[in-house]
Amino acid sequence: MIVLILITSILLASISVIQFQNEARSYYQERLERKEDAIKEHINYVLSNTTYPLTEKNLPLIFKDKIHELADIHNVEINIYSLHGKLLKSSKSSFSVDNVSPPIPTYIIKLVQSSIEKRYVDVKNIDGVKIRSSYSQIKDDKFKPLGILNLPYVEDDGFYENEIQQFLIRLSQVYLFMLIIAFALAYLLSSYITKSLKTISDKINETSLNQKNEKIVIEANSKEINSLIKAYNRMVDKLEESATMLAQSEREQAWREMAKQVAHEIKNPLTPMRLTVQSFQRKFDAQDPNLQQKLGDYTKTLIQQIDTMSAVASAFSNFASMPAQQNETLNVVEVVEFSLDIFNEEYIHFESDENEIITIMDRTQLIRIITNLIKNAIQAILEEQEDKSILVAVKREGEYVHITVKDNGIGIETENTEHIFEPKFTTKTSGMGLGLGIIKNIIENYKGTITFETEYGKGTTFTVSLPIIEK
Numbered sequence: 001m002i003v004l005i006l007i008t009s010i011l012l013a014s015i016s017v018i019q020f021q022n023e024a025r026s027y028y029q030e031r032l033e034r035k036e037d038a039i040k041e042h043i044n045y046v047l048s049n050t051t052y053p054l055t056e057k058n059l060p061l062i063f064k065d066k067i068h069e070l071a072d073i074h075n076v077e078i079n080i081y082s083l084h085g086k087l088l089k090s091s092k093s094s095f096s097v098d099n100v101s102p103p104i105p106t107y108i109i110k111l112v113q114s115s116i117e118k119r120y121v122d123v124k125n126i127d128g129v130k131i132r133s134s135y136s137q138i139k140d141d142k143f144k145p146l147g148i149l150n151l152p153y154v155e156d157d158g159f160y161e162n163e164i165q166q167f168l169i170r171l172s173q174v175y176l177f178m179l180i181i182a183f184a185l186a187y188l189l190s191s192y193i194t195k196s197l198k199t200i201s202d203k204i205n206e207t208s209l210n211q212k213n214e215k216i217v218i219e220a221n222s223k224e225i226n227s228l229i230k231a232y233n234r235m236v237d238k239l240e241e242s243a244t245m246l247a248q249s250e251r252e253q254a255w256r257e258m259a260k261q262v263a264h265e266i267k268n269p270l271t272p273m274r275l276t277v278q279s280f281q282r283k284f285d286a287q288d289p290n291l292q293q294k295l296g297d298y299t300k301t302l303i304q305q306i307d308t309m310s311a312v313a314s315a316f317s318n319f320a321s322m323p324a325q326q327n328e329t330l331n332v333v334e335v336v337e338f339s340l341d342i343f344n345e346e347y348i349h350f351e352s353d354e355n356e357i358i359t360i361m362d363r364t365q366l367i368r369i370i371t372n373l374i375k376n377a378i379q380a381i382l383e384e385q386e387d388k389s390i391l392v393a394v395k396r397e398g399e400y401v402h403i404t405v406k407d408n409g410i411g412i413e414t415e416n417t418e419h420i421f422e423p424k425f426t427t428k429t430s431g432m433g434l435g436l437g438i439i440k441n442i443i444e445n446y447k448g449t450i451t452f453e454t455e456y457g458k459g460t461t462f463t464v465s466l467p468i469i470e471k
Contacts, residue, residue, distance in 0.1 A: 029121070029132075035076055036119075036134050036151055042070050043138060043149065054140040056082055059147050060089045067091050079150040080138070085109050088147060104148065108135055112148065200225075200232060270309075276301045326364070332357045332401050332466075333394050339370035340392060345378060347388040353395045360469045361446065369439045373405040373462050376436070380409030380460060400448075400465050408459040417454065 046066050052058040059080055063070075071078045071091035078091040085104035111120040112135050119136040134151045199216060215233045280298050288294070333352045340350055370392070377390045391406045412420060421440050443450050447467050454460040 031153075033134075035074055035153070036136060036149075039070060039074055039076070039078065039151065040136070040138075040149065042073070046070075047138075047140065047146075054146060056088075056146055059138075063089050077152050079152070081148040081150060083109075083137075083145055083147060085148070104135065104150070109148070111135075112137065118145075200228060204232065270305075326362050327360050328363060329358060329360055330363055330366070332359055332361075332366070332403070335363060335366050336370055336392065336394050336403060339367045340374070342371065343374060343378070345388075345390070348374065348390045348392065350392045352393065357394065357396050357401050357468065358470060359401065359466070361466070365442045369442060369464060370403070370405075372436070372439050373464075376462075377405055377407035377409065377460070380407050380411070382410060385409075396468070399468055401468055403464040403466070404461055406459065406461040411456040411458055411460050412452075412454040413456050417452075420452065421450075 043063075046062065047054060050058075050062045052062050059082075063080060067078055067080065067089050068091055079087060080089040081087055081104050085106070085108075087103065108120060108122060112118055117136075119134065122133045122135065124131050124133070132153045134149075134153065136149050137145045138147045138149050140146055215236050216229045276298060280294070283294075285291070333354060333356060337350050337352075340348055374390065374392065381388050381390075387408065389406075389408045391404075393402075393404045393406070395402050421436050440450055443464060443466065449465045450462065451465075452460055452462045
């Protein structure tokens with residue numbers, strides 16, 4: 001709407017300027033013609049009352065005194081030329097007739113002679129001033145050409161330029177007022193029309209598959225907007241159904257994968273247990289003098305495999321049910337340093353830029369995060385490695401506390417980096433690989449992140465970033 005008004009304003013202003021210029025051109029042309037007609041009548045009157053014979057040679061004598069009188073009456077310069085373009089008489093008081101005076105150009109004489117009206121108007125710009133010069137034939141009473149009348153006329157564009165300027169000022173004032181009204185109307189209309197669209201936009205931005213989405217309960221004045229609201233509400237219903245089905249499917253898939261992993265881990269100790277029992281049954285001899293030793297070995301093997309199965313069950317239980325959070329105000333630096341006390345390895349070092357970083361968190365879960373990462377770091381260092389090092393550091397960055405655990409172990413191979421946080425993934429020869437999956441779940445519950453950098457053969461650095469939540 002506003003753009004249309006601006007385009008209309010520009011077009012109207014352009015047309016008005018062109019119209020004014022055309023009117024000015026017509027005005028000057030008509031004014032020159034009127035003066036020319038009046039002067040010709042006066043010249044004819046002088047010719048009809050002169051005592052000199054009407055010849056070209058006598059024109060300077062006939063208009064010797066009369067040409068100044070005519071120039072004063074009509075307020076215009078008058079020049080009389082011969083039919084060949086030589087100046088015979090001029091109303092300029094300082095102008096003297098001699099051979100040096102510029103004649104009429106030949107092409108103008110030809111244009112005057114060839115025109116029907118025996119008249120030609122030449123327009124020139126001299127030093128930025130537009131000058132119109134009218135050339136027409138002077139005839140005797142028998143319409144025989146005697147000479148050429150020249151009337152130079154300087155156009156004064158000041159009046160029309162002032163009129164154009166005033167018109168443009170008035171036009172700009174009108175359109176400025178119209179623009180203000182248009183802006184006000186556009187604001188009111190947009191506020192009225194887009195209110196419902198803003199509500200729909202906000203709801204769409206808030207829509208998520210991981211939460212219960214609210215429907216839009218408004219009645220808009222537009223039929224199209226009402227259709228959009230109904231479509232959004234239908235989408236919310238379908239999204240909720242899809243989210244329910246997806247959550248159920250994900251839970252079933254997760255438990256299915258976990259069941260496969262647990263079954264696999266349980267089968268591992270069952271096979272040696274079965275073989276041990278079968279071997280013992282086949283070789284059992286009550287009279288064997290080494291019966292007690294063999295029975296002890298048999299019992300020890302079974303107990304080891306039972307302990308393995310118990311560890312599998314415990315790990316599965318810990319992953320399936322996370323303990324409830326018991327948040328408390330704690331010093332992260334102090335808790336992390338305390339977590340290191342259970343480890344006897346001398347190559348574990350701790351450092352922190354501050355003595356105190358206070359936050360609200362579950363102490364047990366924070367200790368669990370630290371101990372799990374340190375255990376992984378210890379297991380990543382080979383027994384035969386000479387220079388062993390694990391560095392645990394705590395530092396504050398903005399509104400986050402960063403806990404890093406850096407080791408110089410074997411690192412993680414490139415093909416395994418994408419799966420490192422998967423619950424059932426492990427690169428170790430024992431265990432279920434649930435540790436990193438559990439602590440990642442804990443960290444994300446606190447709106448934090450866990451990342452790592454690794455170089456195979458040189459070591460790995462895990463970084464835990466937790467938001468600092470103060471009372």
